Amino acid sequence: MESERFAKQMEFIVKIDELKSVIRQTALVDGSRQENVAEHSWHIAVMALLLTEYANTEGLDQLRVLKMLLLHDVVEVIAGDTFLYDDDSRVDQESREREAAGRIFGILPSDQAEELHGIWNEFEAQRTPEAMFAKALDALQPVVLGYANRGWSWRTHSIKKQEVLDHKKSMAKGSEYLWAYVQDLLKKAVNEGILKE
């Protein structure tokens, strides 16, 4: 009974299970272990359900934002996770991920491959309000976890406040409100000794 189309869809679904084993440089709130990409993607998708009112643009297509957040890191099944503060491995990140996107979405039936690859490209290009808001949530989440777990990642990697600000400032394009919140949170983190000035 299984059609070729359905087989391709199931192959993709089984393949992306590997995202649960791609480890990020962010720890859980309780600091017990590092977060993986699948969990992170779920977390920011739920954040999108709650925080859309803080987007710079009103009337965002919420379904489109969710699709981007659920899929934005799927390429890491092939390309691995690139730590935001690792400038060496970020050099060829774009080309590695672009090639990975072709391979991973290429598993799907062509209509779905085209649609989802398009969603991924839209997120990467950062030109639509949906992409910019999705990116703001993607940038916000590790800061929220970092503050809650007393700076696990900042301390582990000796990261300074200015580095965080430099890497996060583009989130203002998606949400001035959330960017102001991040700046406040980082100030508090410095005052509490869990992030270097």
Added chain:
Amino acid sequence: MESERFAKQMEFIVKIDELKSVIRQTALVDGSRQENVAEHSWHIAVMALLLTEYANTEGLDQLRVLKMLLLHDVVEVIAGDTFLYDDDSRVDQESREREAAGRIFGILPSDQAEELHGIWNEFEAQRTPEAMFAKALDALQPVVLGYANRGWSWRTHSIKKQEVLDHKKSMAKGSEYLWAYVQDLLKKAVNEGILKE
């Protein structure tokens, strides 16, 4: 700058991080470890993006399906995960989860608490096409993982094919197609010796 409303939203976001530590009785495809609820929720949300064409009802509200899948297990932050085949702990599952839903969604500002609690209730009630399709995906995913990881959970808990069928048959209400697929997959699993007849 932080409003009371925003503080409540962030409290919820930090609280549900605990879902990453609620462990299910399903292993990853590679069998390396058991899956947690946050990862599971992400996986079935991506499945919803790909498999809507197999729903019994055409023209489903995809955003509503995604909201249900992202939130359906949030109550397990308080109530814990209840194994489908554990009849003892399933006795009071409904009342435990109902009480947990009130507490967890009650963290949110009242308008969002009402909306998301409503989404959760809709999933639980299993009366709308969106809820029935979401439930079919929730039931399908562990079978797909179980077949791929050579019956980790079925072997660990000595589960028989008929028990799986009994617990999964309601998924036909959401998708006859996916239910037929599950029946096929379980037959294959028996033939390959990873599930008892």
